[in-house]
Amino acid sequence: MKERKNWKDLFPTPIYTLASFDIQLPRSEKEKTYYVLKSKNWVNVVPVTKSGEILLIKQYRHGIGEDSLEIPGGIVDEEGPGSELESAIRELREETGYATETSKYKLLSKFSGNPAMFTNWSYSYVAYDVDLVHEVEFDEGEDIEIVLKKPEEVKQLLLDGNIHHPHMAAALGIFFLNQKS
Incomplete structure (x- = not known):
């Protein structure tokens, strides 16, 4: 698994936190920012x-x-x-x-x-x-x-x-x- 870098908590709520991170895609090698819900x-x-x-x-x-x-x-x-x-x-x-x-x-x-x-x-x-x-x-x-x-x-x-x-x-x-x- 590639390392997820530059984690940022963007919007916290009582249920989850919208967060982002940067990752180099494993197959294409492109770097991209992804958004996830931390819960x-x-x-x-x-x-x-x-x-x-x-x-x-x-x-x-x-x-x-x-x-x-x-x-x-x-x-x-x-x-x-x-x-x-x-x-x-x-x-x-x-x-x-x-x-x-x-x-x-x-x-x-x-x-x-x-x-x-x-x-x-x-x-x-x-x-x-x-x-x-x-x-x-x-x-x-x-x-x-x-x-x-x-x-x-x-x-x-x-x-x-x-x-x-x-x-x-x-x-x-x-x-x-x-x-x-």
């Missing part, structure tokens, strides 16, 4: 209840100006070993009030936020045997409704394009691919 890593979790239902959330998303059917997720607050799992556990509890034993969490996959423009990674987990144990603790500005669905219903929602957040759809797709038929 903390993300996490999401496919929660499966003891009865085998999948817990989804419906939440308002400002980018599209409407509700989005998703799985719980959010930003990884701290970096370091175990921080992604800790964040998955926290996000599930805060957004839904559901929890399970740490040993019931399994890493499904690690995806790039978007390799063309984001610097971060998105970690997807599955949590088995989740149960309602806590009151929700929404972040300021969150507007969430909990939706329980059978796996077949979630598959159909994916196929019909009703789960349109790419990281959530990818996590659910990997989850279903890992299921024994």
Whole structure:
């Protein structure tokens, strides 16, 4: 990988920072300035209840100006070993009030936020045997409704394009691919 030089933070926000850097392209040898969004890593979790239902959330998303059917997720607050799992556990509890034993969490996959423009990674987990144990603790500005669905219903929602957040759809797709038929 070529060295990225002259990093500049151009516009910081609470969610990401627009930044630029210079790089010599590996094949053409041309030097070019690129713009990226620096962001903390993300996490999401496919929660499966003891009865085998999948817990989804419906939440308002400002980018599209409407509700989005998703799985719980959010930003990884701290970096370091175990921080992604800790964040998955926290996000599930805060957004839904559901929890399970740490040993019931399994890493499904690690995806790039978007390799063309984001610097971060998105970690997807599955949590088995989740149960309602806590009151929700929404972040300021969150507007969430909990939706329980059978796996077949979630598959159909994916196929019909009703789960349109790419990281959530990818996590659910990997989850279903890992299921024994």
